Amino acid sequence: MGSPTAVQTIVSAIVAAILAVPAGAQTDAERGAPSGRGSIGIHLQLSEPKGEFGRNTGNGFGVGGYALVRLDPNSIANLRADLSFLTYGMSTRRIPLSGTGGLIQLDLRTTSNIVSFVAGPQLLGPTGMFTPYATALGGFSVFWTSSSIEGSSNQRDSFATTTNASDASLAYGGAVGSYIRVNNGTYPVRIDLGARFLRHDDVRYLNADRVRDAYTNDRPPVPLRGRADFVTYYLGANIIAF
Known part of the structure; x- marks a missing residue:
């Protein structure tokens, strides 16, 4: 034995x-999730306008990215910086080129966009396969609408562009979400699923009605002005960078 x-x-x-x-x-x-000294993330985003902004505009879509740096050894306290791009309005109108008798057709494309840069502390909850987090954010957003003229069959190569309206506003709010661990290799990867709320107290912006009115009446568009709040739902990945 x-x-x-x-x-x-x-x-x-x-x-x-x-x-x-x-x-x-x-x-x-x-x-933890995320971990290391720092990580980066990238998202697909869908925005839902709220309040007055919701009555004047529709849902938007776009992309975003962020960098995260831990502030303590357990990665509970972190510093997060977000950059996102959203398009909340888009239209295309077919117009004839003046002097061609309608033989040359052009596309007049108008898009309304928002770029936001916000940063703040992020706290992680209990770690594991699913790790929740909450973030407080502050920064600024730029709202702008631009129109461009392009040929109707030249793969969107524009030859004239005008910014119809633009404005910048302070932005503040927060985000909640969860990291879902999928890979712990050399560069650990996690699915990042969450929602972010941003508030803008006073900003000028254009919507579809104001753009349509300007086109119909052949005059410069008149922007709306007021509070603009929206929730952004996002799905992406977080990768431990270093």
């Missing part, structure tokens, strides 16, 4: 060593 006992002891020691390696070498990436 001595030999089997010795074998069992050796096997037990090997198993214990194998199990001890992940436990002993457990990285921040395995304990």
Whole structure:
């Protein structure tokens, strides 16, 4: 019985060593989400306007990215900086080129966009496969609408562009979400699912009605002015960069 006992002891020691390696070498990436000293994320985004802004505009879509730097060894307190681009209005009108008798047709494209840069502290909840987080954010957003003229069959190569209206406003709000761990390799990856709310107290912007009115009456568009709040729902990935 001595030999089997010795074998069992050796096997037990090997198993214990194998199990001890992940436990002993457990990285921040395995304990928290995200981890390391810093990470980056990229999102697809869908925006839903609220209040007065919601009555004047519709849903938007776009992309965003952020950088996250931890402030403590456990990655509970972090500093986050977000940059996002949204388009909340788009229209195309076919117009004839003057002097061609309608033989040359052009596309008049108008888009309304928002670029936001916000930053603030982010706190992580309990870590594991799912790790919730909450972020307070502050910064600014730029709202603008532009129109361009392009040929109707030249793959959208515009040859004239005008900014119809633009304005910048302070932005503040917050975000909540969750990291879902999918890979703990050299560069750990997590799915990032969440929602962000931004408030803008006073900003000038154009909507579809004001653009249509300007086109119909052949005059410069008159921007709306007021509070502009919206929620952005996002889905993307977080990658531990360093």
